[in-house]
Amino acid sequence: MIKYILKRCVYIFIALFVIVSITFFLMRLAPGSPFASEKSFPPAIQEQLNESYGLNNPWYVQYKDYLVSTAKFDFGESMKYKGRSTNDMISESFPISLTLGIEAMLLSVGFGILIGVIAALYHNKFPDYLATTFAVLGISVPSFILAGLLQYFVGLKLQLLPISGWNGFKYSILPALAIAITHMGFIAKLTRSSMLEQNNSEYVKMARAKGIGKFETVFKHTLRNALLPVITYLGPLFAGVITGSFIVEQIFAIPGLGKYFVTSITNRDYTVIMGTTVFYSIILLFAVLIVDILYGFIDPRIKLKGDKKS
Template sequence: MARYMLHRIFSSLLVLLAIITITFLLMHAIPGGPFTGEKNIPAAVLKNIEERYRLNDPLWTQYVDYLANLIRFDFGPSFKYAGRTVNDIIYESFPVSLQLGAVSISLAVLLGIPAGAIAALRQNKWQDYVTMLFATIGVSVPSFVLATLLIYVLAIKLQLLPAAMWGGIEYLIMPALALAAHPMAFIARLTRSSMLEVLAQDYIKTARAKGLPQTVIMYRHALKNALIPVVTYIGPMTASILTGSFIIETIFAIPGLGRHFVTSIYNRDYTVILGVTVFYSILVVGLNLIVDLIYPLLDPRIKLDGKQEG
């Protein structure tokens, strides 16, 4: 296990280095800079600003300096937010995105898995048809379209919920639903197909022949093995919800990290773009590693060396 962990950590570091390098080069390949959009700024002042932030250094020097600061978890100063660092922006904004993401992930998992299991147990019955109908709609409709519909119906027409901003639990309902709809529908479909495959196995037929109750067969034997593909999806899904909240946070005017990321792209705030990209990349890599460690808990036949017992 220790050897496997070291191998995964080393490969994850290589992936992070590749992401940092590609993002760094792409940003500097775009014409202009973070201060070229400023109006009526004298050339001498612009030169002093670039010297202060060392933007006039050779590209390789800027790259090496950034990596050196990154090792100390220093993402650097923001070019557009005076007196603030990227670390400050992440520290202040990510808890909001994390709260929204945690609620959305909980909704997707707690509703998607039971819905898929019920659809599998009631295959070709009305419960199955209704569940798959909503699952198809959830997969097909983009989150920003669903967010717009929720605002129109619940906020404007029915006036049940606030349309935007951030505050109590009432401000969390619509953005959480908009974020959770797609992964919830996908988990339901994935659970259903996996459950149907597991229920057709010989050991399930043997358990039924022994007269075991349906609930025992369902929860002790079938569902546990059926969750392996779902767990595989939950890792990237979690990262997708956290990073996919960019558009939702913008639509609902939520002061999360995604909103700062979108703004930094417009402003060409290089350090914020790089810092948020690296931060979310670390989340993605870490979550994928956690998923790999969960596999043996669900199925002891799966070994961390990548082999599976027969």
């Protein structure tokens, strides 16, 4: 297993190198300049700014400097926020985005599995139809639409929860729900399909033949194997609830990393765009690695297979 993890880490570094390179060249190929919107700047000042940020250097010099600084986890100074580095903005705002993302992830996984289990237990009955309808609606409606609906009905009409800002747990409930509902529906459908497949397997039929109750069979036998597709989805889910919160953070006026990322695209703030892209790529790649390791704890057969390969 140790060799397998080390091999995966090598692949992660190769993937990061490719992502850093693609991000760099896409930013350099984009037309315009990060200072083009500053119409009050005379040409001499703009030239001085280009020189100070190294934009006048040949592309290969800029590429080399960026690779070196990224290897040191130094993403450079922001080109729009004076006196602020990309690292400072990430360290300041990412904990807020992470808190919101973890809350959304817990909601989506917890309720998604519960809804999927209920749907499978009452297959082709009213609870199954109700759960399936909820899952389809959750998958179909985008998170920013859900955000607006929650703000209007729960926040404005019922006045149960605040609709914007970040000042305590109650401010995170509506945005976390807006992010979680889509993933919740997808997990519910995954769990339902996997549970129904496991219910027709030989070991479940054997357990029922031995007189083991329906619910005991589910929680002792069926559910563990049915969770494998959900575990597969956890890596992309973790990255999705973090990066997917960008627009939701804007809607709810949450001071997370999404605010800087969205405004940096509008402002052509190259250093912030590249820094946040690389940062989230690291999160996604290591999240997928952790999910692969979790397989061994869920299914020992996968662990033995991985150990044999490594």
